[in-house]
Amino acid sequence: MFVRCPYCHKLVLWPFFGRHRSKHTALRADGQMNEHVTLRPTRRYAGSLEEVPQNYRHPKCGVVTGMPEEIIRSYLADPFLYGDKSFCCGCGDYVSKRELFWIETGQSLADYTKRLQQDHVRARRAKPRP
Secondary structure, X not given: OEEEOOOOOOEEEXXXXXXXXXXXXXXXXXXXXXXXXXXXXXXXXXXXXXXXXXXXXXXXXXXXXXXXXXXXXHHHHOOOOOOOEEEEOOOOEXXXXXXXXXXXXXXXXXXXXXXXXXXXXXXXHHOOOO
């Protein structure tokens, strides 16, 4: 009867969810969606972001895009949450993570995500079962 919105995390009656979701996914003037899927605040990574890359460049257009903190904290907690594209402020579109490179490390977002995913799987396998 209710569905939890992956954008604002409110419970919404199923018949109204499509209209509710469309407000979150509507495109802004810059081409980016109003909001993005995130984990609920209590499920996000809570540690320091001091060593975590937060800005990436798209060599095709040369523009640097900053990643919002709620998205960083969400993918650090669940590196499988997002697909293989990220928004480029220069192109005004979502582009492959293979084309985007962290300013802080020079690593592609695709390689970084793959490593996070591998680490996540290893850590889950290593946990003792109750």
